[in-house]
Amino acid sequence: MKLLDLHIDGFGKFHDRDLSFDDGLNMIYGRNEAGKSTLHTFIRCMFFGLERGRGRASKNDCYSRCIPWDGQGAYSGRIRVEHEGTVYRIERNFSKEQKSLTIVDETLGREVIPAKAFLDEMLCGLTETTYSNTISIGQLKSATDGGMVSELRNYIANMNTSGNMALNITKASAYLKNRRKEFERRLVPEAARSYTSLLGEIRSIEKEISAPEYENQLKTYQDTRAQVHTRMSEKQKDKESLLQKIATGQQALGSAQFSDEDSIQSYEAETMATYREYQDARRSSEKKSPVVLAVLSLILAAICGGLGGVLLLRSQIMLLGEFTQIPDILSGSSGMALAAACWAGGLLFLVLGISLILKGKRLKKEAAMTCKVLQEIFSRHLGDSSVSDEAIEAFRARMEEYLRLSQMLVQSRLAVDKLEGEVASLKEQEEDCSDAISRQQRMQWELEKKLDHLTHCKDQVESLKRVLAENDRIREEIAAIDLALETITDLSSSIRDSFGLYLNKTASDMIAGITDGIYTSMSVDENLNIFMNTRTRLVPIDQVSSGTMDQVYLALRLAAARLFQGDKEKLPLILDDSFVLYDEDRLQSAIRWLYKSYQGQIIVFTCHQREAKILADSGIHHRMIRL
Amino acid sequence: MKFLHTADIHWGMTPDSDKPWSRARAQAIKETFAEVITQAKLRDVDCLFIAGDLFHRQPLLRDLKELNYLFSTIPGVRVVIIAGNHDRIRPSSALMSFVWCPNVTWIMEEEMTSVYFEDLNLEVYGFSYHSPEITEPRLNRLKAPVSSHIQVLLAHGGDAAHLPLDRNRLSEAGFSYVALGHIHKPEIAPDFSYAYPGSLEPLDKTETGRHGIIAGEISPSTRQVTSLEFVPLAGTQYIPLVVHVTPATTSMELSARITQEIENRGGDHIYRFRIRGMRDPDISFDLENLENRMQIIEIIDESEPQYDFNQLFAEHPSDMIGFYIRALQKEDMSPVEKKALFYGIDALLCTQDERS
Numbered sequence A: 001m002k003l004l005d006l007h008i009d010g011f012g013k014f015h016d017r018d019l020s021f022d023d024g025l026n027m028i029y030g031r032n033e034a035g036k037s038t039l040h041t042f043i044r045c046m047f048f049g050l051e052r053g054r055g056r057a058s059k060n061d062c063y064s065r066c067i068p069w070d071g072q073g074a075y076s077g078r079i080r081v082e083h084e085g086t087v088y089r090i091e092r093n094f095s096k097e098q099k100s101l102t103i104v105d106e107t108l109g110r111e112v113i114p115a116k117a118f119l120d121e122m123l124c125g126l127t128e129t130t131y132s133n134t135i136s137i138g139q140l141k142s143a144t145d146g147g148m149v150s151e152l153r154n155y156i157a158n159m160n161t162s163g164n165m166a167l168n169i170t171k172a173s174a175y176l177k178n179r180r181k182e183f184e185r186r187l188v189p190e191a192a193r194s195y196t197s198l199l200g201e202i203r204s205i206e207k208e209i210s211a212p213e214y215e216n217q218l219k220t221y222q223d224t225r226a227q228v229h230t231r232m233s234e235k236q237k238d239k240e241s242l243l244q245k246i247a248t249g250q251q252a253l254g255s256a257q258f259s260d261e262d263s264i265q266s267y268e269a270e271t272m273a274t275y276r277e278y279q280d281a282r283r284s285s286e287k288k289s290p291v292v293l294a295v296l297s298l299i300l301a302a303i304c305g306g307l308g309g310v311l312l313l314r315s316q317i318m319l320l321g322e323f324t325q326i327p328d329i330l331s332g333s334s335g336m337a338l339a340a341a342c343w344a345g346g347l348l349f350l351v352l353g354i355s356l357i358l359k360g361k362r363l364k365k366e367a368a369m370t371c372k373v374l375q376e377i378f379s380r381h382l383g384d385s386s387v388s389d390e391a392i393e394a395f396r397a398r399m400e401e402y403l404r405l406s407q408m409l410v411q412s413r414l415a416v417d418k419l420e421g422e423v424a425s426l427k428e429q430e431e432d433c434s435d436a437i438s439r440q441q442r443m444q445w446e447l448e449k450k451l452d453h454l455t456h457c458k459d460q461v462e463s464l465k466r467v468l469a470e471n472d473r474i475r476e477e478i479a480a481i482d483l484a485l486e487t488i489t490d491l492s493s494s495i496r497d498s499f500g501l502y503l504n505k506t507a508s509d510m511i512a513g514i515t516d517g518i519y520t521s522m523s524v525d526e527n528l529n530i531f532m533n534t535r536t537r538l539v540p541i542d543q544v545s546s547g548t549m550d551q552v553y554l555a556l557r558l559a560a561a562r563l564f565q566g567d568k569e570k571l572p573l574i575l576d577d578s579f580v581l582y583d584e585d586r587l588q589s590a591i592r593w594l595y596k597s598y599q600g601q602i603i604v605f606t607c608h609q610r611e612a613k614i615l616a617d618s619g620i621h622h623r624m625i626r627l
Numbered sequence B: 001m002k003f004l005h006t007a008d009i010h011w012g013m014t015p016d017s018d019k020p021w022s023r024a025r026a027q028a029i030k031e032t033f034a035e036v037i038t039q040a041k042l043r044d045v046d047c048l049f050i051a052g053d054l055f056h057r058q059p060l061l062r063d064l065k066e067l068n069y070l071f072s073t074i075p076g077v078r079v080v081i082i083a084g085n086h087d088r089i090r091p092s093s094a095l096m097s098f099v100w101c102p103n104v105t106w107i108m109e110e111e112m113t114s115v116y117f118e119d120l121n122l123e124v125y126g127f128s129y130h131s132p133e134i135t136e137p138r139l140n141r142l143k144a145p146v147s148s149h150i151q152v153l154l155a156h157g158g159d160a161a162h163l164p165l166d167r168n169r170l171s172e173a174g175f176s177y178v179a180l181g182h183i184h185k186p187e188i189a190p191d192f193s194y195a196y197p198g199s200l201e202p203l204d205k206t207e208t209g210r211h212g213i214i215a216g217e218i219s220p221s222t223r224q225v226t227s228l229e230f231v232p233l234a235g236t237q238y239i240p241l242v243v244h245v246t247p248a249t250t251s252m253e254l255s256a257r258i259t260q261e262i263e264n265r266g267g268d269h270i271y272r273f274r275i276r277g278m279r280d281p282d283i284s285f286d287l288e289n290l291e292n293r294m295q296i297i298e299i300i301d302e303s304e305p306q307y308d309f310n311q312l313f314a315e316h317p318s319d320m321i322g323f324y325i326r327a328l329q330k331e332d333m334s335p336v337e338k339k340a341l342f343y344g345i346d347a348l349l350c351t352q353d354e355r356s
Helices: A036-048 A055-060 A115-122 A128-133 A146-158 A163-186 A190-209 A218-255 A261-286 A289-320 A332-381 A389-496 A500-514 A546-565 A584-597 A610-618 B022-042 B061-072 B167-171 B251-265 B288-293 B309-315 B320-328 B335-355
Strands: A002-011 A014-020 A025-029 A076-083 A086-093 A100-105 A521-524 A530-533 A538-540 A573-576 A602-606 A622-626 B002-006 B047-051 B078-082 B104-107 B113-117 B122-126 B150-156 B177-181 B194-196 B212-218 B225-232 B238-245 B270-279 B296-301
Touching (some): A014 A036, A036 A086, A100 A115, A163 B335, A190 A389, A261 A332, A332 A389, A389 B320, A389 B335, A500 A521, A500 A546, A500 A584, A521 A546, A530 A546, B002 B177, B022 B212, B047 B150, B078 B150, B104 B113, B104 B122, B167 B194, B251 B270, B251 B296, B309 B320, B309 B335
Parallel strands (some): A025 A602, B047 B078, B150 B177, B177 B194, B238 B270, B270 B296
Antiparallel strands (some): A002 A076, A076 A086, B002 B212, B212 B225
């Protein structure tokens, strides 16, 4: 589409004004306040209408500003455009009372109905916003409105162009997922768990073997046992020698036929009694008086017997005859009585004498007997059979010895009993020690089993550490693949509703042209944040000079415009003092490039002569319109 | 007085326990220790100092018996041992009741003590670990008692958690010689006043270089160390190597180069390769086969696919690839981000190729 000419019935300062445009470059020159912006606004309003603001905003809105200054005449105009070889005339009345839009196909000479829809089609679906942000580039307004972002996004979202991209992304994702699987196969997932459980096991084994019952006290027990053993054997020796002694003593006593102290004492007592008896008997038998007495008694008995016989005889004679002169007393019966008494006395003395003789004999015999007994005793105990006081003293001393021996035996027996008890307790101790030692040995054996197991566990931990390190390495690879996948997925979804992708290449191409190759590439993200690519880094747009920034936005606008217009006929490009910030060189290259690269009508509003000069210097064909 | 000094034998350890050569490594520790005993015999030394970590763990009775046998073969050599952090003395330890042959002295005390060998005029000081750590810098304020004996200190430590020590102060502490242990890398003081023999056998991939023992001699008259040298005994080394690749390097070529490197240095060693440089993005190095065939503990592939992201971005300013690069590429990328960039670009380029 291109503008052919326009007629303003009344719009701002313009009243009944005609302008016509060339196919190529049109330069509209006017000093400040010449009405360039009004003209620019008129063109826009011809395409998109002019809506009144509501309420207080209406006071200062475009509608109010553009009301014809003369206050009378129509608030209207018309514009003629050529679109795909057909000339159309667009007529509009802006006034609120008589608002109207008419499009007439001048080639065929008929009105186009419906006008609005046709206009949209003609403008390639540009809305007022997109129009303002792309092909219509206002004064100092190279930066795009925020509204542009959503417009562009909507636009791109509706474009059905992501087929190849999706394929690419799906394939790349599948490829990455496969590689991920390969890595996952190499993972040893149970390693971490085994590692923790092994560490737990090691801790518990270590705790277990540090328990007091595993303490190695073998040496202590062995020492104790050796000590106990020595002591026990000493005691045993003592006991044996004691027993030996006891046996000897016992034998000594036994050979003396003693059994205990009492037997010795009674034996001694008996012997002593016997000795006394012996002494008595000997003493009695050695005395002369009994023998004398016995002889005397026998003599007296004989005298008495004889006297009695005599007396008896006399008495017999007297009776028979008084033959003898015998005292009266001896006469007769009294003589007989006397005789009897004499005989009785004689008998008495006889008996006495005999008994005395018998007694003497008995005593002698007794003495001999006790002597014999004593001799026997002494010869047995003293080895000498002589019976004497010395012997009996020796005997008593000997008996004393026996007594002592016997007492000693008793004591020894007690000592032996005690030793036996001690030995038994030592033996017990030794056995305890042996038990403890065997327990210790068993514990040590158990401990060594545990230590072996511990070593095994630790070795496993070491190798698991390596497995874990390998796992970590693999996980890093997997994390990298995940990041790659995530990035690709993110990009694909953000690209799907972004235009950056489509905009980038076009804008990059353009920026190279506009900047004469200073910048060759730019990136635009989905929020229209712009970065300049340099060899080394991405430079955010706000870090470049404002002149460059203007160029960049110009490039972006043109790229967006190209994007919207696609392959359709190009819309006119309207630049309203867009080059104000450009220096001469930059302006020159921008204008040349624009002329060369924009295949459509270009309308440049300017308040400077320099654009015209550049065009003249460059020999670019253009139409100059002065307001 | 001639002596050998070793430490950190870690008897009973199984290094690289998940690798096929781990048993051989465990055996090598024992064999090299037996070699130390042989050396003691051959060199006709008076003393063998073992400065801690003779065992990797609490020793078992059978370990003690094994070692006691070895010590019994050198009855003329005084063997003085202290316990380190690994074989620290626990109440349950079999050491508590073990009877060593007469030439072996294990200083079991937790506090500094000494043993005196009259015929050598030698007093050996030391103490054993009873706890896993000793953070108190007990050696730094230590001074050798005034004495006319040759004074040797055995100590195990040297890092923050195990007897932090100031080497200068140790040199000036007045001992004829300080036999240290715990640090697995050999180190000899310039004035011969102390030395770390390092671990007898290298015990993991970080313990590179040669490993062995220290052999020295102390003059009985000056009571100074007159000679001190490191004697390599361990046969196997861990050797770290860096292989540089270029985009022209292929997997086979790299494999051949690594094989060649190993053959040049000997197949008994254990290798650790780091691959650096830029590789062809289409090639991924598959060296698993190599790892199975040789004693290679790990191959760390740090090579990066050679993408020219600027070039790529210029070629694809407005499609997924360009967007992807823009989304991820920045200064100071984390390794994951870097890899994500490679993976994504690889995927996009591959699938793009498929599409075209």
